[in-house]
Amino acid sequence: MTERKPPGVSFESWIDKQIREAQARGEFAELPGAGKPLPHGNDTSYDELWWIKQKMAREGLSVLPPTLALRKEAEDALAAAAAAPSERVVRRIVEDINAKIRDVMFKPPPGPPLGLKPYDVEAVVREWREAREE
Known part of the structure; x- marks a missing residue:
């Protein structure tokens, strides 16, 4: 594949020719996963960016601003x-997230504004209790 495309030949036909010749030489035989669909998780809906998302997950990258x-x-x-x-666990969860929210409120990172304020711990606990009573 080091040769250049000849002038006057369309890219599609030149590429098709390169692929056909490589197939004839057997360069695509014995590839890992040959004849099998590409892995894209167990999700039944197709996501065209699945491979990018998997790569970012493997690399520990985040797409969201902080x-x-x-x-x-x-x-x-x-x-x-x-x-x-x-x-006790409810209080700990809400207090932990409130600490993070306060940090961002006082030292905003780059990106869009947070738009959150700390949660009322007592209100969250009250909602938790009411949900348990139902």
């Missing part, structure tokens, strides 16, 4: 508090 990541973390913290087994 403030948006904290918003997501805050949502997850409220969900975790709602499912917590005890009031």
Whole structure:
């Protein structure tokens, strides 16, 4: 594949010719996973960016700016508090996320504004208790 495309030949036909010749030489035989679909998780819906997302997950990269990541973390913290087994755990979860929110409020990182304020621990605990009584 080191040769250059001849002038006057379209890229598609030149590329097709290169692929055909490589196939004839057997360069595509014995490739790992040959004849199998590309792995893209167990999700039944197709996501055209699945391979990018897997690569970023393997590399530990985040696509969200820090403030948006904290918003997501805050949502997850409220969900975790709602499912917590005890009031003590609810308080710890909410106090931990409140500390992170306060840090960002006083030292904003680059990116969009956070748009959150610390949660009222007592209100979250009250909601947790009410959900347990139902």
